[in-house]
Amino acid sequence: MTVVATPPAPKLELPPLQLGGITVDTPVILAPMAGITNSAFRRLCREYGGGLYVAEMVTSRALVERTPESLRIISHDEDEKVRSVQLYGVDPVTVGAAVRMLVEEDRADHIDLNFGCPVPKVTRRGGGSALPWKIDLFTSIVQTAVKEASKGGIPLTIKMRKGIDDDHLTYLDAGRIARDAGVAAVALHGRTAAQFYSGQADWSAIARLREALPDIPVLGNGDIWSAEDAVRMVRETGVDGVVVGRGCQGRPWLFGDLQAAFEGSEQRHRPGLREVAEGVYRHAELMVETFGNDEYKALREIRKHMAWYFKGYVVGGELRAKLATVPTLEVLRGLLEELDMDLPYPGIDSEGPRGRAGSPKKPALPKDWLVSRQLNAEQSAEISAAELDVSGG
Ligand SMILES: Cc1cc2nc3c(=O)[nH]c(=O)nc-3n(C[C@H](O)[C@H](O)[C@H](O)COP(=O)(O)O)c2cc1C
Known part of the structure; x- marks a missing residue:
């Protein structure tokens, strides 16, 4: 690195x-x-x-x-x-x-x-x-x-x-x-x-x-x-x-x-493209382990990381699109080999905001939630359903 x-x-x-x-x-x-x-x-x-x-x-x-x-x-x-x-x-x-x-x-x-x-x-x-x-x-x-x-x-x-x-x-x-x-x-x-x-x-x-x-x-x-x-x-x-x-x-x-x-x-890390590519492959391999050797699931999960890893690096639109739909470790290895591994750290283009952004919205709340800082009976009943099927944020 x-x-x-x-x-x-x-x-x-x-x-x-x-x-x-x-x-x-x-x-x-x-x-x-x-x-x-x-x-x-x-x-x-x-x-x-x-x-x-x-x-x-x-x-x-x-x-x-x-x-x-x-x-x-x-x-x-x-x-x-x-x-x-x-x-x-x-x-x-x-x-x-x-x-x-x-x-x-x-x-x-x-x-x-x-x-x-x-x-x-x-x-x-x-x-x-x-x-x-x-x-x-x-x-x-x-x-x-x-x-x-x-x-x-x-x-x-x-x-x-x-x-x-x-x-x-x-x-x-x-x-x-x-x-x-x-x-x-x-x-x-x-x-x-x-x-x-x-x-x-x-x-x-x-x-x-x-x-x-x-x-x-x-x-x-x-x-x-x-x-x-x-x-x-x-x-x-x-x-x-x-x-x-x-x-x-x-x-x-x-x-x-x-x-x-x-x-x-x-000291700061300023990885060139080769180091990023090696990091991506290693991440994918570790994901396969994390998902109990389910390579299909692991590779599906790694796809969202591609845009973050390669932000600011010269990769090319076609290769980027392929990386974002990569199906196996073998295909990943082949795609990474297409990169120009000698490209240096691109500087500020690879830094800064990434990931979720979006715009402000009126929060969705239960009925009359803001009326009081205590729960009413209806809200108490509703809240117990709130734990089901939730992920992230
Ligand atoms: C993809 C994603 C998943 C998140 N999942 C959780 C979570 O499981 N628990 C949590 O408390 N916050 C979650 N957050 C919020 C982050 O922990 C953090 O509070 C938020 O991203 C703001 O910090 P940041 O500006 O450094 O990203 C999530 C954020 C993102 C972008």
């Missing part, structure tokens, strides 16, 4: 992140991303740099029911020192049962709860980023989860958005409630549900949360595309660590840059 030095920057004095008994030396977290942060991708990321690597979210109901997919999601490689799992749930009893299962069966070392999902099929039923609006329900889920996790000495964290929209912000209340319930840290994505992935993450909200919760670690999330962005977020908001999502899609080496930047080094 080509590594170059950028102009010197002052060293960032950020201590290791302490989550209960877990010390994360480089206070960087791979954001949970459904369909992305499986064991193959986590391996690639951690080979480059230190941090905490969170699995894809799993619904607590699917986990309690032990569906094969939920058990795949929570499986970790043997050398993953901290097995980090993210749960999505809307019902304290089911979330509690899922945490209990993880603890009693020794399946996780860190558990995060997802209160940030903006996907309409989730918020329409009161889940994800719609949930912290209902104070009693939110409190009860977090308290139950912390209680169950603490029986195994497992740190529990939450990840949330700013709120439903600019008129219905929840992050300060939710942060305090979670702190009082005993969470090990809170992470804030600086967008509302209404923003989805549009516009810019509001780092000033992250700074406000940091100030409001001086007694626990606060983690900042949103629009970190480079190591320099991460350093800037720490400086501007005072957070104890950063959570990086889309910025590492197609760039697992970003974790190397992040570690270097946090240690005050100017």
Whole structure:
């Protein structure tokens, strides 16, 4: 991998992140991303740099029911020192049962709860980023989860958005409630549900949360595309660590840059096309392992990564289209060999925003959701259906 030095920057004095008994030396977290942060991708990321690597979210109901997919999601490689799992749930009893299962069966070392999902099929039923609006329900889920996790000495964290929209912000209340319930840290994505992935993450909200919760670690999330962005977020908001999502899609080496930047080094990865091609092939091979040698499924899953890996590189339209529909490892190898392997790092064209974007939309919510911060009887009945068949966001 080509590594170059950028102009010197002052060293960032950020201590290791302490989550209960877990010390994360480089206070960087791979954001949970459904369909992305499986064991193959986590391996690639951690080979480059230190941090905490969170699995894809799993619904607590699917986990309690032990569906094969939920058990795949929570499986970790043997050398993953901290097995980090993210749960999505809307019902304290089911979330509690899922945490209990993880603890009693020794399946996780860190558990995060997802209160940030903006996907309409989730918020329409009161889940994800719609949930912290209902104070009693939110409190009860977090308290139950912390209680169950603490029986195994497992740190529990939450990840949330700013709120439903600019008129219905929840992050300060939710942060305090979670702190009082005993969470090990809170992470804030600086967008509302209404923003989805549009516009810019509001780092000033992250700074406000940091100030409001001086007694626990606060983690900042949103629009970190480079190591320099991460350093800037720490400086501007005072957070104890950063959570990086889309910025590492197609760039697992970003974790190397992040570690270097946090240690005050100017080394950055600037891969030429050969190194990217080798990385893509390795990712595909690891995906085959992750999906139990189901090559068809693994290759179908790797296709979405192609545009991210080759962003900014000269590949050619026809080859790009073939890579995006690649059916087997053998075909992949042949397609990669067609690349001009001597092409160098293309610079800024390969950096910056990638992945989900979109435009703001009015969030889909259950009937009369915003009328009160307490659940009514109809909403209570509806919310228990909200856990079914959910993935990602
Ligand atoms: C493809 C994709 C899947 C996601 N899945 C999850 C998830 O399972 N759990 C979660 O809490 N957030 C999920 N998110 C949100 C990210 O964790 C993160 O909060 C968001 O992308 C903002 O950070 P970023 O600007 O660094 O990407 C997902 C985001 C993307 C793009």
